[in-house]
Amino acid sequence: MAALNQLESLRIFRAVVECGNFTAAAKRLDCTTAWVSKAINRLEAELENTLFQRSTRHIRLTAAGERCYQHALHLLDGWKALEDDLSREKQVAAGRLNISIPMSWGLSCFGALSTQFMQRYPGIELNVQLSDDYVNVLEDRFDLVLRLATELSDSSLICQRLASYRHITCAAPAYLERYGRPSSPSELGQHQCLVFARASQASPWRFRHGMQRQDIYPSARMVSNNSMLLRQALLAGEGIAFMLDFLVDEDLAAGRLVPLLQEFQAAPLNLYALMVKTSHQPYPLQLLRQFLRQQLSA
Numbered sequence: 001m002a003a004l005n006q007l008e009s010l011r012i013f014r015a016v017v018e019c020g021n022f023t024a025a026a027k028r029l030d031c032t033t034a035w036v037s038k039a040i041n042r043l044e045a046e047l048e049n050t051l052f053q054r055s056t057r058h059i060r061l062t063a064a065g066e067r068c069y070q071h072a073l074h075l076l077d078g079w080k081a082l083e084d085d086l087s088r089e090k091q092v093a094a095g096r097l098n099i100s101i102p103m104s105w106g107l108s109c110f111g112a113l114s115t116q117f118m119q120r121y122p123g124i125e126l127n128v129q130l131s132d133d134y135v136n137v138l139e140d141r142f143d144l145v146l147r148l149a150t151e152l153s154d155s156s157l158i159c160q161r162l163a164s165y166r167h168i169t170c171a172a173p174a175y176l177e178r179y180g181r182p183s184s185p186s187e188l189g190q191h192q193c194l195v196f197a198r199a200s201q202a203s204p205w206r207f208r209h210g211m212q213r214q215d216i217y218p219s220a221r222m223v224s225n226n227s228m229l230l231r232q233a234l235l236a237g238e239g240i241a242f243m244l245d246f247l248v249d250e251d252l253a254a255g256r257l258v259p260l261l262q263e264f265q266a267a268p269l270n271l272y273a274l275m276v277k278t279s280h281q282p283y284p285l286q287l288l289r290q291f292l293r294q295q296l297s298a
Contacts, residue, residue: 010072012039017069094123095284101146104227106130124284137274143285145274158275163296165244167266170257174237185216192239193218194230205242207264
């Protein structure tokens with residue numbers, strides 16, 4: 001067993017007084033009678049007073065023991081009140097959360113989510129930074145970073161997948177009337193394409209057909225690090241784009257855009273939540289993680 005401290009000694013002392021003997025107190029506390037005896041002896045030594053008059057069959061509180069019992073009740077009740085108070089504070093839905101989220105996902109999806117969250121938890125403040133650049137969770141001191149990626153494996157962080165999005169190759173009807181539609185990914189080189197690139201480094205458009213995979217680096221009519229800007233050019237009929245479904249689903253449903261190369265599966269992109277590993281995660285952050293997981297899984 002661990003070494004005794006004064007508070008634990010007082011708990012044992014209180015149990016002895018209320019149970020009437022060492023054996024009954026040990027049973028209540030689920031420990032040995034020897035451990036109870038050791039606690040009382042140590043408490044008497046520290047207080048330099050005899051707390052019990054002992055005989056072979058009975059124990060009785062001394063005057064010092066009576067005073068000690070009253071103080072013990074006060075101290076133990078105060079400690080319990082402190083624990084309860086701090087426990088309630090941990091569960092208060094209030095505070096400030098610093099969040100970094102992808103630019104286009106934030107503009108397309110997070111607005112409605114953040115409004116619902118703030119209405120549900122009016123005591124929580126959100127500081128939301130939108131960026132498609134790489135964000136260092138530790139150095140930039142964010143409570144939560146959402147990142148779109150095929151996969152993540154940073155073991156120094158808590159990493160949780162929240163959602164998965166499909167890439168859709170598409171174009172406006174006006175573009176297809178002028179230039180026709182490609183029948184395979186390899187024909188994209190003959191078309192004008194609208195390409196997303198982070199820091200001028202364009203990622204390939206990845207397609208799979210059966211067991212075969214094709215990585216296409218299309219010739220670009222326009223390159224941008226912002227998918228919302230590319231979407232405007234896409235709707236205006238200026239080219240073919242490789243867009244995530246949350247950006248174009250409504251346009252496809254309304255006929256403003258036409259899906260292309262549907263028999264060629266494109267690699268999905270996952271939305272991950274990244275957080276610093278800690279033994280005590282702030283309660284507002286727990287609430288936000290739970291809320292996003294529930295809303296995005298639905």
